[in-house]
Amino acid sequence: MTTAYDDTNIFARILRGEIPNDTVRETPHTLAFNDITPQAPVHVLVIPKGAYLDFADFSARASEAEIVDFHRTAAAICAAAGIVPGAGGEGFRVIANAGPHGGQEVPHYHIHIVAGRPLGRMLPEA
Ligand code: AMP
Numbered sequence: 001m002t003t004a005y006d007d008t009n010i011f012a013r014i015l016r017g018e019i020p021n022d023t024v025r026e027t028p029h030t031l032a033f034n035d036i037t038p039q040a041p042v043h044v045l046v047i048p049k050g051a052y053l054d055f056a057d058f059s060a061r062a063s064e065a066e067i068v069d070f071h072r073t074a075a076a077i078c079a080a081a082g083i084v085p086g087a088g089g090e091g092f093r094v095i096a097n098a099g100p101h102g103g104q105e106v107p108h109y110h111i112h113i114v115a116g117r118p119l120g121r122m123l124p125e126a
Contacts, residue, residue, distance in 0.1 A: 027069050029066045041117060043113070050062060
């Protein structure tokens with residue numbers, strides 16, 4: 001079963017300009033803004049401007065231009081934040097939650113870029 005995209009979600013409302021955001025970077029296909037509840041000194045959300053539910057939906061339906069722009073924008077944010085290992089940074093983590101087991105709260109595809117402190121184990125003990 002595929003869940004339909006719900007355009008009342010909070011990121012859709014941000015994209016329509018109905019609620020404010022703390023923009024980090026914007027391109028024709030992609031918007032990045034600071035998370036309202038940061039989990040680390042760097043916590044940026046990167047979202048496509050198109051209506052995609054999650055990683056699988058974006059990967060299946062987005063154009064190549066949208067996918068390339070999304071990833072290059074995320075990488076540019078990492079570079080600008082000085083967190084890229086090998087370029088003087090201490091590293092970062094990219095997270096894409098999906099569905100109930102993935103803990104996805106907002107049903108518009110996004111990745112979290114988190115950095116600025118040691119992030120510990122990838123997952124808590126089961
Ligand atoms: P996820 O659990 O992967 O769906 O993550 C959703 C993220 O969106 C959480 O980290 C929230 O803190 C963040 N968030 C929710 N509302 C806003 C908002 N208005 N502006 C920025 N970040 C938000």
